[in-house]
Structures are given as structure tokens and as C-alpha cells.
Amino acid sequence: MMSKIVLVTGASSVLGGATAEALADAGHLVYAGVGYAGGYSGVRYGGGSAGPGSVPSRAGLRPVTVDVADQRSVATAVAGVLSEAGRIDVVVHTAGPVPRGPVESFTPYQLAQIYDAHVLSTQRVNRAVLPRMRERRDGLLVWILASGDAGDTPYLALHSEAVGAADHLAESYARELAGFGVETAIVVSGSLAPDTGERFRPLGPDDLETAGAYEARYPGLVDRVDGRLAEHAVTGAEAERVARAVVAVVDGPRGGSPLRVATGTP
Numbered sequence: 001m002m003s004k005i006v007l008v009t010g011a012s013s014v015l016g017g018a019t020a021e022a023l024a025d026a027g028h029l030v031y032a033g034v035g036y037a038g039g040y041s042g043v044r045y046g047g048g049s050a051g052p053g054s055v056p057s058r059a060g061l062r063p064v065t066v067d068v069a070d071q072r073s074v075a076t077a078v079a080g081v082l083s084e085a086g087r088i089d090v091v092v093h094t095a096g097p098v099p100r101g102p103v104e105s106f107t108p109y110q111l112a113q114i115y116d117a118h119v120l121s122t123q124r125v126n127r128a129v130l131p132r133m134r135e136r137r138d139g140l141l142v143w144i145l146a147s148g149d150a151g152d153t154p155y156l157a158l159h160s161e162a163v164g165a166a167d168h169l170a171e172s173y174a175r176e177l178a179g180f181g182v183e184t185a186i187v188v189s190g191s192l193a194p195d196t197g198e199r200f201r202p203l204g205p206d207d208l209e210t211a212g213a214y215e216a217r218y219p220g221l222v223d224r225v226d227g228r229l230a231e232h233a234v235t236g237a238e239a240e241r242v243a244r245a246v247v248a249v250v251d252g253p254r255g256g257s258p259l260r261v262a263t264g265t266p
Contacts, residue, residue, distance in 0.1 A: 004250060005085045007078070009033040009068055009125060010094030013194040014239050015144055019092055022243035023250060024060035028090075031081050033066040035073065068121035078128040088129050089139060090250055093122045095146045095194035096166070098202045099158040100225060102214040105205035106158060114203070118162040119169055126173070130182065137181035138254075142246055143170040144187050146194065147232065154218070155225045159192070174259055185249045188262045189242050191234035200233050202226070238263065 006023050010016040011032035020032040066077035081088055096118035099106065106114070126141065133139030145163055167186060174184035193200050205211050215222060234242075241263040249257045 004028045004089035005081070005087055006030045006090040006092060006250065007033060007064075007081060007088050007125075007129070008092040008094065009066065009121070010194065011063075013094055014196055014234050014236075015189060015191075015194045015242055016092075016094035018236075018239035018243040019094070019144065019246050020061060021058065022240075022247050023092075024058060026247045026251060028060060028250065029085060030061050031064045031077075031085075032061055033064055033068070033077065035065045035067040068124060069116060071124050074124045074128050078125070082132065087132065087136070090142065091125060091129055091140070092142045092144065092246060093125065093166075094144050095189065096121070096162060098146070098156075098193045098200075098229065099162070099205075100202035100229065101155050101205040101211055101222075103157055105207040105211040105214065107206050110203075110206055111158070114158055114162050115165065118166045122166065122169065130177075133182045134177075134180040139177075139182040140250065141170070141173060141177075141182065141184045142187060142249060143167075143185070144189060144194075144242060144246065145170075146189055146192050153225060153228060154221060156192075156229075171259070181254075183254070183257065184259065185257050186260045187242060187245045187249065188260065189234065189238060190232075190263055191238050192229060192232040193234060196233040196235060200229075202229060 006020075006028050008016055008020040008023070008030060011020040012034040017032075020030050024030045064077050064081060065073075067073035078088070097114075099110075099114050122143070130139070143166060145167055146159075147163075170184055170186050177184060193202075195201075245261050245263050249261065
């Protein structure tokens with residue numbers, strides 16, 4: 001098997017970190033993207049600490065600072081990888097943050113930021129790497145998406161919609177890039193969030209007055225929703241399943257991987 005050059009965004013999350021480590025262990029050279037997502041109210045994409053120190057030191061794993069909310073940061077990071085490694089064979093997009101609360105209580109600015117975290121961030125990275133991939137007629141885009149089955153759960157509608165938008169974008173890329181020899185894969189995690197335990201923090205609304213009105217009308221609903229999130233937060237076993245699924249896609253023969261891979265739950 002030929003070693004590939006892989007860029008993993010959001011590698012400071014549980015899912016992103018496990019994926020980056022598994023790819024490195026499989027013999028690939030992995031650039032693990034970590035960085036401050038200044039575009040979303042001070043939240044770091046992936047939920048981890050910003051900076052190279054948040055990526056474990058191991059053979060085949062190199063941290064690269066990239067803020068996926070900033071086009072210049074993305075361009076600088078991609079240019080650095082290309083200068084050092086000569087190419088990028090695979091890009092792995094990790095799951096975005098989870099907004100939780102009544103839809104009305106999120107401001108339009110917040111909605112734009114949520115959409116940015118799930119969709120526009122991937123577009124920035126894709127536009128930086130795809131010209132070289134199309135020129136080489138070779139490449140692979142992998143989206144790690146959280147489970148989209150939260151649509152019937154109150155206060156998680158924005159999360160479901162953001163995941164759905166990212167999923168649709170990935171499918172569109174799959175159709176349009178096929179003629180350039182660039183492949184796409186969607187790995188669907190059985191969890192709702194990219195992190196777990198103390199690392200996981202759902203994103204709340206800025207309009208607390210409106211959120212409070214809903215809480216008064218539906219007392220205890222926020223706690224029940226948080227309970228469901230806790231039940232479906234990523235576990236170590238699920239992170240390993242996602243990582244193995246991504247490795248299988250990356251190691252698979254050209255043209256042989258399905259568009260969609262569901263990791264499921266035990």
C-alpha cells in the first residue's frame with residue numbers, strides 16, 4: 001500500500017484525533033489540523049485546545065495550525081503542507097459543533113456561524129486543495145458527519161439542518177468531481193457530537209430572554225435534550241469505529257469505496 005498525504009481538519013476533537021492517529025498508524029503521513037475558530041463566538045472547532053500541543057506526538061503525525069473559519073489561515077496551512085509534502089492526497093472533514101436550543105432564540109448571526117462551521121469551513125478547505133487534485137486527476141474528500149437523526153428532537157433542529165446541508169454538499173461534490181478522478185466518501189458516525197464527556201459543550205443561543213420563555217413554557221425540556229445528547233455523544237469505541245471506517249476508505253482501491261459508510265452502534 002502506498003503511503004498517502006492526509007490533511008485532517010478538527011483533529012483536536014475526539015473523532016478527528018482518533019481518525020488522525022489511526023491513519024498515521026496505518027502508515028500514512030497525516031497533517032493534523034488544529035486551531036482557533038475565531039468565527040464562531042470563541043468556540044474552537046473540534047472542542048480541543050488550539051495549537052500544535054493538542055495533537056499527540058507520534059510517527060507519521062504532524063500538527064498544522066489551521067483556523068477553518070479563516071480563508072487566509074486555510075490557504076497558509078494548505079500551502080505549507082504542499083511545500084513540505086509536495087501533494088495532498090486526502091482531506092478529512094470532521095463533524096461540526098452541536099447547537100442546542102429553540103430555533104427562535106438563535107440570532108441570524110449565530111445561524112450564519114453554525115452554517116459556517118458545518119458547511120463553509122469545508123468549502124474553504126476544498127477550494128484550497130481541489131485545484132491540485134483535479135490537475136493530478138487523483139484525490140479523496142472524506143466527510144465525517146454526525147448522525148442526522150436528531151430532527152425529531154426539540155431544540156436540535158439546527159443541528160440536524162446543518163448536518164443535512166453538509167451531507168448534501170458532499171453528495172454534490174461526489175457527482176461533480178467524478179470526471180476529474182477525485183472521489184468522495186461520507187462516513188456517518190452513530191453519535192450526534194464530535195466530542196464526549198467534559199469536552200462536549202453544546203452551543204447555546206445568544207437570545208437568553210427568548211430561550212427563557214421557551215423554558216418556562218416547556219420546563220425541563222432542555223435537561224431532557226441534554227440527556228439525549230449525553231446518550232449519543234461519541235464514545236471511545238465509536239471514535240475507533242469511525243477511525244477504522246476512514247482508514248478503510250483511504251486504503252481502499254480507487255473507485256471501490258461506497259459514497260456512504262455508516263459506522264452504526266454496538
